[in-house]
Amino acid sequence: MTALEIRDLVKTYPVRNAFGRVSGEVRAVDGVSFTIPAGGVYGLAGESGSGKSTIARMIMGLTAPDSGDILIDGVSILGQRERALVQMVFQNPGASLNPRRTVGQSILVPLAAHGFAGDRRGRIGDLLDMVHLPRNFADRYPHELSGGQKQRVAIARALAVSPRLLVLDEPTSALDVSVQARVIDLLEELGRQLGLTYLFISHDLSLMRNFAQTVGILYLGKIVETGPVAQVFQDPQHDYTRLLLASVPVISAEEAAMRPVIPLINGEMPTAEELMALRAGLNAKEPAR
């Protein structure tokens, strides 16, 4: 049973020259397809500029794709305003919670928007229980909370309307390392309890190794390699995957064993920015004047 299916998604942005004329285009997402089985965790990895966040924004309806389709439980959600089935946890909980609204008021937003008729106060308390925060946090403001607590609130808010799929856009990259693991544990626990499907977007491969079942490596808007975590991490086929894996810091011998022994190709791989600049007809290496 497939929870999320992405079909040949394309998004391009126009490149303008100094006079505001369109001189080319950047293919931010270039024909991406993948599926996530119900209850699965799909990891989407790639450096900044690879198109990760654009895919998340298209799934959430914040950006419209140029072509392709997004299906949840086999039904296309493009053009639908109602998106209770899929919710998102943003990268920086300090920015994704409105500083002028209490935790309870923030969690109330999706409840009110989707016409939740029952005991709202009780539901907010239940959601806080779910993310292991005290119920009286409902009356606190974001600035009174730590980063990890704020991210828990953001998770509770995303769960308020009982979604099937959660898009996690680098949910731990703004947090301390010690807090990251606890948030990941919570996500795993909630996934089991509620049967959630996760799309986990990150550039942190060591985190992905522990959390995801399947990974897709995104490079310049294309998925260059995909497969089960163990396979991709132990026997990477694409040069870019090797480069990514080689740059993961290794702590334990166990992790070192998982590191590929295949030698890297000579020279440096172009970064997304450099390649896009080349495609747009500019020379990225040209010294700034």
Place this chain on the structure above:
Amino acid sequence: MSDLAALSNSFQNWYRFSRNPTAVIGLLIVVVAILAALLAPHITPYPDHVGAIVDFRNRHQPPSAAHWFGTDNVGRDILTRVIFGLRVSLMLAFVVLIIAVPFGTVMGLLAGYFGGWTEIVIMRLTDIALALPPLIMALAVAAVLEPSLMNAMLAIASLWWTWHTRLVYSMVRQIRALEYVEAAETLGASKVHILFREILPNCISAIAVKTSLDAGFVILIGASLSFLGLGIQPPTPDLGTMVSDGASFLPDYWWESLLPGSAILFVALGFNLLGDGLRDLFDVEDVR
């Protein structure tokens, strides 16, 4: 819990505010001016001098125990008329701002959030309005219609909203890109909710600062209009009119125009000091 937190929060804010002497002086002046205007009939020594009373035996009396601010050219008590004149000045500021601020704010929210044609139409309208000085506009309206307080207020308000539109517009442009606005969109919140519950609360402090600063400017414009004889008409006391009337008796009977003029200065100064204090308190930038 939340009540306690809110209380401690407002206490902290008040403490920070109270450590700023100019802000406290501003607040004091504004509060005294508003109280005096409200209680004018009860606290003034000669409440009947508001009207067209003539007492030639007491004309041009210098300041004394009986008449603290002296008397004018027909023998009326100037202190009484200054306090009643405050009513007109404050009323002008209040009416202008209660029309201009909410309207300008909503326009700024719409232009900043929706962009596109909404933005083009609203922001070009503000450009046009900003090209016309409010005083000139009020003069033109008074010349075409008749000089009255109501016309002056409407003329000023019809231009004043654009300042708030520009302020709110620039703030919305920044706030709109923040994650909590996108989060609200993905959570299914309506446009009305996003504009008035997510974005507006984060603009309120800047609007409050600007409104306080504006009050001083509007009072000055109102006084200028009356000075030119285009504001409120006699015998209703007005600070600008009193400065104008007293000016023909300068320098011998200096109190007749200098003391009402000082009253204008003090009220305008009070609002400006208060606005500056609020700006420091809220740590708002980009407000004049």
